Amino acid sequence: MKTSFLVDCFPNLEKELVAEIEQYSSIKNFEAKEYIVKEGEFIRSLPIVLDGSIKVYSTEDTMQFLLYYISSGASCIYSFAHTFNNEPAEFSAITEVKSTLMLLPLERVRLWLKKYPSFASMVLNDYQKHYTDLLHTTKQVICYNLEDRLIDYLKTKAEIEKSTLLKISHQEIADNLGTSREVITRVLKKLGKNQKVEQMGRKIKVL
Amino acid sequence: MKTSFLVDCFPNLEKELVAEIEQYSSIKNFEAKEYIVKEGEFIRSLPIVLDGSIKVYSTEDTMQFLLYYISSGASCIYSFAHTFNNEPAEFSAITEVKSTLMLLPLERVRLWLKKYPSFASMVLNDYQKHYTDLLHTTKQVICYNLEDRLIDYLKTKAEIEKSTLLKISHQEIADNLGTSREVITRVLKKLGKNQKVEQMGRKIKVL
DNA sequence: CAAAAACAGTGACATATGCTACTTTACAGC
């Protein structure tokens, strides 16, 4: 099962590498909203999402904000950073829904990076993807107002969840965008007027 | 000369790799404010800064904003992204001052990434550094007001230039922080009152 | 040196967002 998934997702990995991953990694199931890493803890493994999705965020002062989502087939690049230094995590990772993860022990990851070029290049690809994501976020924050960012956020979220009907509280959106609940309520009403979204009970429909 | 620099900056590189870099790379001198890459152009080489410093920025609509500075010993990670895809650059890189760069041809970089684990790990280190920088920028933008960001910007700049007396126009600061000139003038005056900076003619002294 | 260009300063006003303090609504569990 591990093998077939690995081969599917990363067709370029060497055979021996797949065998090693098979041998040293473990599979773990997580409930929705379960923490995988909490800021300040030490990281011992690199998670790769087999099924489900994970939200990775960081905090500054009392504010939290979204770094990126990891969905099926992707890894948590930020854990890679901790492959090199042995410092406590400066981010938290929490499952969005029930998820299945493959956990690769960090000390093995360190070895594989040296031994297998294909592994290093997979990591580089992930780094690039996450860098681009973060760059997108940064551009959004600098160049656009909340209304645009909110729409962008909702559309992205709808894509990830493969549904335009989102069950999410104003508070959680506010946290992810680094603003306050009232503001989200206000902007959502404005988006409603402009036919961009529709609020149905406690859910949000992206139009 | 190339060799000694490489060995100094990256003591972990294999001997054969250093020899190959020696063989295939070229050294080029740039004037201040000279473009190395312009957004939309194709990239053919990976620059490593031997001397001087480079500003890398991106634009969105009409707005430009700072991604990071590359100073002596560092590489332009964004060029790595283009090692994998052959798309035109989505960023611009310009020298801040007179600089000397070592240019590694991208097709060689691709080979070295596979062949030399030490090269891949150097790249990963750079990626991590730049990711952290961008994360810092993002946090700044989300969590702090312009006054704080401006001070942070000026201090960083002073560090890079190894001088607390900065020769930079309000307009350029505004561009880098994604705001407008008048606002920078206003905030700088406030910072002056609070003894954080001092404006001397057309230069800014960071206190 | 004089004129032009670039840069800086300023007041006035518009607006987006943040925040407080409250009311109202929806929904889960009994």
Place this chain on the structure above:
DNA sequence: GCTGTAAAGTAGCATATGTCACTGTTTTTG
């Protein structure tokens, strides 16, 4: 169906930032 709790809505005000229109100052250059 009730009811308590969490979520959502709302009014009103404070503030930071964006923008306009203009003046003043420094630097460049012909």
